[in-house]
Amino acid sequence: MSEKVRIALDTMGGDHGPPVTVAGAELALERHPGTEFIFFGNASLIAPLLDARPQLKALSRLVHTDVAVRMEDKPSQALRYGRWKSSMWLAIDAVKKGEADMALSGGNTGALMAMSKFNLRTLPGIERPAIAALWPTLRGESVVLDVGASIGADADHLVDLAVIGAATARILFGLDRPTVGLLNIGVEEVKGLEEVREAGRILREENFPHLDYRGFVEGDDIGRGKVDVVVTEGFAGNIALKAAEGTARQIGEYLRAAMTRSLSAKIGYLFARAAFRQLRERMDPRRANGGVFLGLNGIVIKSHGGSDAEGFAAAIELGHGVVRNELLDKIKAALGRPHRPRSQNTRHSGGQGAPHAVSGATS
């Protein structure tokens, strides 16, 4: 891998398009001078933005395409009109061809996952990719996955998620044997979904060398940092992530209201300004922006569609960490062990039912 990190940007992705993605790239470049960009998208929109940023322009390449994936389309529709030629596809393709170390998009999650899977393929032994989030906790950060790549998971898929998630935590957090928990409702062994219980049984019995399985965890254990890796299927994972983000935003509003309510509160705010700034940074959901697609032959990062430039920059920085630490090679190595037999009895055994394809992915 070169010293530089080369990023392929779906410049048209996200609710705000090029003005935000280009500005985000500029912010990321300030923080990480060793970055090069390939901007894919409508040149007539992107070129003026780069002209206004000569430093960024000097380290960038612009590849024009007229086709952009729409937020509201199904993955199958997006694949039909967007394959080979959309800005999203071309960004992923740059990773495939080795021209970029990672692809980044704030666009339609389902389409991004479908195109990534179609073009990059999944790693050997992995059936479905996942989206991992870095969740800020009281102890630091935890890897939470899947936060929306697909709905429903059988026991084998949950075990795959545990293995990939643990490999990611090893690399990003420098841990030898990250602790892993299965997200459930109630910590007692008797509770929860059939497939979650079965996954727990497999994880306990297999006793993987680089994964310390700690049993079930509940929604409030995530922020507590009870385990390094929280494993769940994508529907519940996405709802947990967004409920937490919503709560952080809500409390931020309360805080603003409280600190402007009276004169003495305003004076207090002035004295505690620096503390508030630090607090705001820790609470800022933009800082945790960016989900890593795991289980693919290549690195793809999804930014929130509604992110501003700051959020986009955070997603680029997350990609930096992932690429510099050679996450992909290390996940491959973790998966390279003699393959465990798939459990036969849990597949489609009620509970969450048959796995859905990426049509369930979130935006």
Place this chain on the structure above:
Amino acid sequence: MSEKVRIALDTMGGDHGPPVTVAGAELALERHPGTEFIFFGNASLIAPLLDARPQLKALSRLVHTDVAVRMEDKPSQALRYGRWKSSMWLAIDAVKKGEADMALSGGNTGALMAMSKFNLRTLPGIERPAIAALWPTLRGESVVLDVGASIGADADHLVDLAVIGAATARILFGLDRPTVGLLNIGVEEVKGLEEVREAGRILREENFPHLDYRGFVEGDDIGRGKVDVVVTEGFAGNIALKAAEGTARQIGEYLRAAMTRSLSAKIGYLFARAAFRQLRERMDPRRANGGVFLGLNGIVIKSHGGSDAEGFAAAIELGHGVVRNELLDKIKAALGRPHRPRSQNTRHSGGQGAPHAVSGATS
């Protein structure tokens, strides 16, 4: 209904037992003098606590039983040894017999739901009861259900939840036509689970008179107060609730740390003390303690097992509101309309699969 609110307490329920439940009752009595209590549980533990609180004792009755439901037991086990004689059963039975207006327990949720269902029975047309939470939002409060009574829901059950939830919001918030959203991942109609989509179709087509269906909502829309009623199956609902509670607690920790970090922050804190107190109250997850069991012929309230006396008092106060507003009669009236045909094609149609019984309930 009498002017007084009569509360049957499973005094043994919760992680801390009688010292917390009795102290919680005392706090609630201070705030609502029109309350009477029946304490069910071990008299040798409870009587001294009442002796120390003469005012509470004067308004209370103590019914001794040796049997208490254990937190770790399955609902079926709890029913086996706890039916007819446990403190939990007796509290529910007091509601059945009309001796109390509501039962309250901080004990094993699955057992509480199983006993409530067994003894009180569900309302006509309701197959499975639900647990509703009052979720603090930027606009006030929303009803969120189901937050853990059962795992998985077909389209019909989600529609039932919408109807019961809307009736609850009408009564508690005084709204004529509460807005209702289905919790999903991604707002586009193409996304999400089969049964959630189907429930959306039914709600749109039926156009219920006292329910304004607004489509899908995401996890971060709950705290925003986008709709008055958020409908989801119990696994995702429980995880959302606990993830939000965990985040509130986490930010509280950040705030404490930030405000003691430097001298000027400490001075700022002193000036803004009143504002911080208000903020703390709004962020306090104990204030939102208490889930209402809906869909039963009687009012049962579940407190968090780990609550302190303050949290227990909040759960009692929630019950006050529910009882005084005659929630049960009004839900019955809402369900009393000519019964809509059940959709045949959605039951067990993949996705979340077959509904599980209360064995999936949370503690």
